[in-house]
Amino acid sequence: MLNIYNSQQFNFLKKHNFSVFTNKSLNKKEKKFLKTLYISCGIIDKNNSEISYKTEDILSILNYDSIARLEKFLNNIISKRVFYRIEEDNKLLQNGSFGIINSYSVYKGKVYFLLSEEILLSFVEKTLFSYLKIDKFIFMEENFSYNLYLYLIPLFYNQKEVNIELDKLKNILNAETSYERFYDFEKYILKKAIEDIVTFSKYNLSYYKMKTGKNINNKVTAIKFILNNKKPGNYFDVKYAANELLNMVKSHITNINEMYELILLYIVKRNYDYVLLNIKYVLANYTDNIEKHLKRALLYDLGNTEKTDKYTLYVEDIAHFKTPFILQMNLWRHLNKVSSEIPDYDDVNRLYYSDFFKKIIKLKDKEEFDFTNDSVRIFIKYNVKEESIIRIYIHKEV
């Protein structure tokens, strides 16, 4: 059997064909629920892979009015299974099946979930389930997004732009015969697929429409995909984030391994922004002995400077949110939008490394929350009974 924890030795993607499918398809509501779980996956750690929500939050997300109805929904989703088949030389090598959600428990006003081990493993590099891209398969809202991801992302291995003829693209996306008008195809298929890939992977993908001539109204014949800039890994990819930060100071450091371990430690112990802020502080204020100053800065948080007025209001959302959880969902949506609207702006993704969202979920009535890093400032005032305020400010230099 293939080693599920480390399939590196199999040169997996070159040697094997694989397919992944479910016994019963997941409907919109189930996908919405899974997306909620996915966001929470960011705050899972090795010792505690349980995800929990207040019962009222989960009821309001799914628009149910009783726990009995919720349990019916959960029992139904638990009955859905993922199947996979791996082929070598066109012969079946291994196949298998696993559930998506292992269990739920209702206890004292909260609902607890355990995801299947296979899904958690799919977030860990070089495991069998990460090669099968199980996380993308489960969490992406549309099945065709998974197909596009599998086809497209490997093509970026040695190039930054990929051109795909419209016919070929429709074939990949299972839409050869439907959506004859390009406008409809773009709206219902292409944009959704891109959105899924940007939301559920570390890749920041965009596209251009290639036309027959220079006129804006010419026929679209192909799509040029562009990989803009990498996000700092997915939620679980702390090592990737540590490497990224290490690269900023690498040239000033003699003991690289020790510094790597130190950065990794502080990302886990504090958060990504904490380390980034202190690295920037040291690089801006010192020219020699960087290593020593950085250790000091990380220990005493010297880079944590006071707020400035260099921020400009970018999003304001004043609305009634029944629970802090719903507020958090909306904030998340705004942040994704900010991230996609501002070119080369991906700092928002780094918030996932901090305990940012945990704090927002715990907001109480009339409580204010003010968060600042060097590219974004987020202000929230939460009101249970009346309208709450979400304000997102962007640093003027971004």
Added chain:
DNA sequence: AATCTGTTTCTCCACCTTGA
């Protein structure tokens, strides 16, 4: 198990707007 009934989702299209 078969039927019906109301709801959601998917696909396509008529019609309108926009800009070269």
Added chain:
DNA sequence: TCAAGGTGGAGAAACAGATT
């Protein structure tokens, strides 16, 4: 004036729940 861009909605299909 033309074709792409955009909107809303019709009709079909799929689905879920209730009833027989």
